[in-house]
Amino acid sequence: MTNKSSREFPALSSYKVHLSPEIVESVREALPRVSDEVVAAIIAEVPAYQDALSGQMGETIRTAVGIALGGFLSLASGDGLAAEAATATPPALEGAYSLGRGEARSGRTTEALLAAYRIGARVAWRELSSRAVEGGMAPETLAEFAALVFAWIDEISEASAAGHADERATTGRVQRQLRERLARQLLAGVTPEQLDDAAVRAEWTPPSTLTAVLVPNSQVGTILAKVNQATLEFDDLRDLDDHTLLLVPDAHGRRRRALMKALEGRRAVVGPAKPWREARISYERARRAHFAGLGSDTEQHLVELVLSADADAREDLRAQVLAPLADLRPATAEKLTETLRSWLLHQGRRDEVAAELFIHPQTVRYRMSQLRDVYGDRLDDPATVLALTVALG
Structure with missing residues (x-):
């Protein structure tokens, strides 16, 4: 002045x-x-x-x-x-x-x-x-x-x-800074009391849920114009310098479809809607989906996300459940592993296994006989079947 x-x-x-x-x-x-x-x-x-x-x-x-x-x-x-x-x-x-x-x-x-x-x-x-x-x-x-x-x-x-x-x-500058701080605290997992205080300071009315959306930096402006104006924005992401996180309020239920439509063709990855204080869960899931190269809607890839949540543990489990095949020739072990996976997923329906593997049903019968020789009654044990399904799924 x-x-x-x-x-x-x-x-x-x-x-x-x-x-x-x-x-x-x-x-x-x-x-x-x-x-x-x-x-x-x-x-x-x-x-x-x-x-x-x-x-x-x-x-x-x-x-x-x-x-x-x-x-x-x-x-x-x-x-x-x-x-x-x-x-x-x-x-x-x-x-x-x-x-x-x-x-x-x-x-x-x-x-x-x-x-x-x-x-x-x-x-x-x-x-x-x-x-x-x-x-x-x-x-x-x-x-x-x-x-x-x-x-x-x-x-x-x-x-x-x-x-x-x-x-x-x-x-506007002060409010943006306070809202960025709130987003940072949501990702850091601070106490509910700290989050409530940060929301008050930022003059931000807490919604029922927040949905994490990872967006390429070049798309942020376009997407912000299409979502709830109370969306929190945060771009200081570890290992994601070329992306910005948007935390979109109340995009659950039928509103999720509208959000996904607004994001079509934007190369965004959308986490699940979670209670607003648990937004970190949504962010972590979107982050894993991004690095796994999955599609934009994490809700459509829950199996892959579960199976890839701890890749090292899954590899250890795979080695453990396939140990009975370790003494076989590698080519034989590979074919039996492939057959066992299909048999588990098709719940033992021989013709479907044969169709998936492009082999004769009699070949399926022969391979399953080999598998029963090495696994014995364990193929009828629910705990073993679960472990095999997770490891090979």
Whole structure:
């Protein structure tokens, strides 16, 4: 705001209006009433301000109106407007800038703020021009006086709009940082109390569930435009520098289909919907699916994800359950392993096993006979069958 409040204003200095002491005194006497009428008109005509002008914020707005009118009068009563602008405008512009920031914090839009200025300008001009004429202003000077009034309003409304924009930008940066911190804590598995506190600080209303979506960095903007605006974004991912994590609120049930449709062709990987404090589970599953090269919907690949959850343990299990075949020739062991896997998955239906392996049913019978010779009754033991199915699945 320093540059805005300290510069000169050629638009103002171009107006050669000089108010006589009599006019100045007449206008000055009217300033408190003009301020009240401006505030009353804003309350009546701008819906966003109907309940806003009470308490501390109302006092701030009334003070800003008073400073703006006082600054204008100081400006218009000087012998040299260019010189007066340097001293008259900074306090009023600083007040207008601060007002704009306060309005942004209160959640009111720039449109509402500028509407208040338009209405204020109309009321102020009506009252100020009336008092100026009563004080002896010549009719031919009135047009210049009007132009100065509205040029002044343009300046202070521009300062308020700048304050509003700066506050929104600052608030947006802070909120993004707090939401990134919340996402980091969700992945870190901190306590529920810490998560609740982080959500409050980020002004983020916790949903029922969060769904992790791993997205290529180049696709983030496009996807964010299609999902819930409360989606958390986090790009500081271990071993995934080219991806960003989105945690999408309440994308469970039928909403998951809509999410998957929005992600078609985007090379995204979608974890399961989990209670929001358990979002790390969804992320870890999406991460494993990504590195395993599976499809975009992890819910369609649960078997593969389960079987690959601990690759080393699975290899150990495979070696353990296939130990009875270790003494056979490698080619024979490979064929028997292939047949045993198909037999388990087809639940012993010989013709289906034969069709899958492109061999004769009698060959299946022969190979299963060999397997029973080495495994014995263990092929009828549920625990062994389970271990074989997991190892070979």
